[in-house]
Amino acid sequence: MSTDRLDIVRPDDWHLHLRDGEALASVIGHTARRFARAIVMPNLKPPVATVGQALAYRERILAAVPAGMTFEPLMTLYLTRQTTPEEIFAAKASGQVFAVKFYPQGATTNSAAGVSDLATVYPVLEAMEQADLPLLVHGEVTDPAVDVFDREKTFIDQHMVPLRARFPNLRVVFEHITTADAVQFVQAQDKHVAATITVHHLLLNRNALFDGGVRPHHYCAPVLKREQHRRALLAAATGGDARFFLGTDSAPHPREAKLADCGCAGIFTAHAAIELYAEAFEEAGRLDRLEGFASFHGADFYRLPRNTARMVLERRAWTVPDTVPLGSSVCVPMRAGSQVPWSIVDASAG
Ligand code: DOR
Ligand code: ZN
Numbered sequence: 001m002s003t004d005r006l007d008i009v010r011p012d013d014w015h016l017h018l019r020d021g022e023a024l025a026s027v028i029g030h031t032a033r034r035f036a037r038a039i040v041m042p043n044l045k046p047p048v049a050t051v052g053q054a055l056a057y058r059e060r061i062l063a064a065v066p067a068g069m070t071f072e073p074l075m076t077l078y079l080t081r082q083t084t085p086e087e088i089f090a091a092k093a094s095g096q097v098f099a100v101k102f103y104p105q106g107a108t109t110n111s112a113a114g115v116s117d118l119a120t121v122y123p124v125l126e127a128m129e130q131a132d133l134p135l136l137v138h139g140e141v142t143d144p145a146v147d148v149f150d151r152e153k154t155f156i157d158q159h160m161v162p163l164r165a166r167f168p169n170l171r172v173v174f175e176h177i178t179t180a181d182a183v184q185f186v187q188a189q190d191k192h193v194a195a196t197i198t199v200h201h202l203l204l205n206r207n208a209l210f211d212g213g214v215r216p217h218h219y220c221a222p223v224l225k226r227e228q229h230r231r232a233l234l235a236a237a238t239g240g241d242a243r244f245f246l247g248t249d250s251a252p253h254p255r256e257a258k259l260a261d262c263g264c265a266g267i268f269t270a271h272a273a274i275e276l277y278a279e280a281f282e283e284a285g286r287l288d289r290l291e292g293f294a295s296f297h298g299a300d301f302y303r304l305p306r307n308t309a310r311m312v313l314e315r316r317a318w319t320v321p322d323t324v325p326l327g328s329s330v331c332v333p334m335r336a337g338s339q340v341p342w343s344i345v346d347a348s349a350g
Helices: 021-034 051-064 085-094 118-131 148-166 180-187 199-203 206-210 227-237 270-283 287-301
Strands: 005-009 013-016 037-040 072-078 097-102 135-137 172-174 193-197 244-246 310-319 324-326 329-331 339-346
Touching: 005 287, 013 021, 013 244, 013 270, 021 051, 021 270, 021 324, 037 051, 051 072, 051 085, 085 097, 085 118, 097 118, 118 148, 148 172, 148 180, 172 180, 180 193, 180 227, 193 199, 193 227, 193 287, 199 227, 199 270, 227 270, 244 287, 270 287, 270 310, 270 339
Parallel strands: 013 037, 037 072, 072 097, 097 135, 135 172, 172 193, 193 244
Antiparallel strands: 005 310, 310 339, 324 329
């Protein structure tokens, strides 16, 4: 299908980093312009680990939404060694917390408070299964002996398989999958398992890390993989299977934190997210399936109503700025200084 205009139900972002304070104020408008709702990651410092913290963070997010835009933050809790079953039931009862995020300790940005072994939090997972609160999984092992490009596959074998066997009714989102192995794993599960796919993993393979030199702005976790994996992700995202849905993992870092000796993981895509997904779906010849992936599958998995407002995109190229403001610094967005072929015409906020 080839077209110059896309008219879709307003999408949602099922995996987003909004940060806090002045950084939050800088980035929220990019997302609110494009997405009705987002699952907001809890990896602040300190982490969003209690219902009280999640509700307070939600208020700060709402206060930062630019006037005239509507946006609904869907809150998550950070699974720590201190998380209790009582907190899980309180989270469910709050009506504002929609999932719990598992970061393997040390796997990525602000993951020091994470859990090193899921087996140590089985009582909490039991409570989640009972309360029907989904577990969002950063699926990478942290063992330094495992090659960084193999950490997702190893996680599946060592952790996902036992998790599914032990908690068959726990709903799990395998976040930001990056490999054909993860696609196959999800396809082999029942309706309890889904996966988010980022737009950078749909558009880039690991060559983008070394394109004429080291490219720190393409460094993220999980790291970009080989072309064969990118193709498997693109096939999954555009294949119409409702278990795969949009989650940008847009992760703003100040430019100087990306350019440091030990640069942060994260790619900022919120400034052009739905436009870049359109580009990826067009590459697959499947623009007709963008709406399901971006606007329906995630809402259905989370058992939330689908949006009714619409969004129109058209094929009109624009140049991404070299930087976008990020608090007192700047952030280098994906495609900085280059073109994105799709533009938003009508992002009705209604
Ligand atoms: O690239 C990433 N950045 N991956 C993550 O898992 C975390 C995120 C961040 O918070 O910066
Ligand atoms: Zn993330």
